[in-house]
Amino acid sequence: MKAYLHSIATELAARVQSNDELVAGVEGWTADRIRTKTGIAERRIAAPDETAGDLCFRAAEKLIAAGNIDRSTIDALIVCTQSPDYFLPSTACVLQDRLQLPQTVAAFDVTLGCSGYTYGLWLARSLILSESAKNVLLLAGDTYSKYCHPKDLSVASLFGDGATASLITDQAANVWAEIGPSVLGTDGRGAPNLIVKAGASRQPTSEIPSDRYLHMKGAEIASFAVSTVKGVIERLLDKVGLKATDVDGYLFHQANPVFVQRLVSAYKLPPEKVPVGLASIGNTCSATIPMLLEECAQAGRFKPGQKLVLVGFGVGYSWAGTLLEWKKS
Amino acid sequence: MSATVDQVLDGIAECLQVSRSTISPTTVAADVPAWDSMAVVELVFMLQRDYDLTLPPAQATTLTSVEAVLKILRDAGKLA
Incomplete structure (x- = not known):
């Protein structure tokens, strides 16, 4: 038994925030300084009513459409986010319904940040190798911009909002890795x-x-x-x-x-x-x-x-x- | 590698992106506006890159003077 990364789809928040816009009215910062110190030229910012769950949802729909994936074959849904829609229930439960995944799906959140994707791959592979799942939908997304104070550019300059969807499968055909x-x-x-x-x-x-x-x-x-x-x-x-x-x-x-x-x-x-x-x-x-x-x-x-x-x-x-x-x- | 004080001061000036003449063995962060948290990050990377010296995370906060950088290198036997 092996586990494969079938494909990935990305969804970004629509709004683009430039460094010029970010530094406006903030003393001691310039757009050039941000670009030089971080390499970031601009960032994506989620709308006030847009959540990581929304971005994950759209990434998943993109992945399903691009790969012509049969939703009924997905038996595990892992959502990795530190920006959940609610304290409870888990974003994964909400997305099971929104994505019309079968009610037999195992759905849960992983509340990790920067290590979350590699933890998710480990977890998805473990589920497949233990024959607990055949097709795992791994969603990773965050809206950290909502946690950043707009005047604290030491963090607001760094973070952007977006999500990805990955299909991890036990089938070797047409996979990425x-x-x-x-x-x-x-x-x-x-x-x-x-x-x-x-x-x-x-x-x-x-x-x-x-x-x-x-x-x-x-x-x-x-x-x-x-x-x-x-x-x-x-x-x-x-x-x-x-x-x-x-x-x-x-x-x-x-x-x-x-x-x-x-x-x-x-x-x-x-x-x-x-x-x-x-x-x-x-x-x-x-x-x-x-x-x-x-x-x-x-x-x-x-x-x-x-x-x-x-x-x-x-x-x-x-x-x-x-x-x-x-x-x- | 083992460095001279001058070489370390060159490296610090490069990390802070300030003129070399701004930096002396007695310089402290408060003397140099460019010595901010981002500059400290650059110093952490410099110590690893140029001296193969890995700082424990808590020690990174002590990089607030030239003497602090020199002491870390001295204690590690990296200063000529």
Whole structure:
């Protein structure tokens, strides 16, 4: 039994927010500074009444239409989001109905951010290898812009809103890639470094306005990434018996283009093996890796047989690396 | 690699994107407007890239002076 990535579809929030628009009225920031420091030229912003669930829904409909996928064959639905439609029920339950999936489907949310897609691949593959499912619809989407204070450009400049839909299947026909093993990890000591403190059960309300918005300690997050991602790659390669020279591509969580380039440079990885993207979308959290993967697939960047290492890392702290063997010609 | 103080100061100036003359062994973040949280991120990457030195996340917050950077390198035996 094997698990395959059949295809991916991407859906972006419609509104484009330029750096010029973002910095208007905010002292100490310029559009050029944002572009230079992050590589982000513009970002997608969800409408006030548009949720991650809506974006996931549209991505799923695109995927189903493009692949002529029979909805009745989907037996598991995983929605990875940190921007759920409601505290309860889960967004997956809402989307089971909206997508008209069978009532026999197992549907649940995974509340992870930047590591969410690689966790989702691990989970979907595990369901298939254990013969618990044959076709898993993996949706990853977020609307972090709604968590960002409009004047806090240290975060508002980075995040964009969008979603992806991926079909993970046990059938080898016409697939993009075979999904290999994963390595995963968690360090909850990093929880305060990327957090929305107020609004949930621990702190339902706060008199401190900033507690209701996304708070990020950038230096700690960068240090976490630098100190973690290399180990994830090494653990994964050790697990699957490959050497670094066997890897044809590294697809990292796209925190922002400059961040990824700095990581490449810090690890002395061959830049040509590390695609960098989403400069006009922003950091869409769990959706950055599948968006980049789709972009690469459409561009014909990978050849059959090539080995790709995917690494998601961030909020939690949480991280996961997954091996793909490319199949699509 | 082992670096001289001058080489480290060059690297810090590059991370902060300021003139080299702005940076001395006694410079602290408060002296340089460009020494913000994004600059600290650049310093974290520089330490890994140029000195193969991985900082524990909590230590990243201590990168608020040239002396702090030099001390980290000195303690790691990376300063000539």
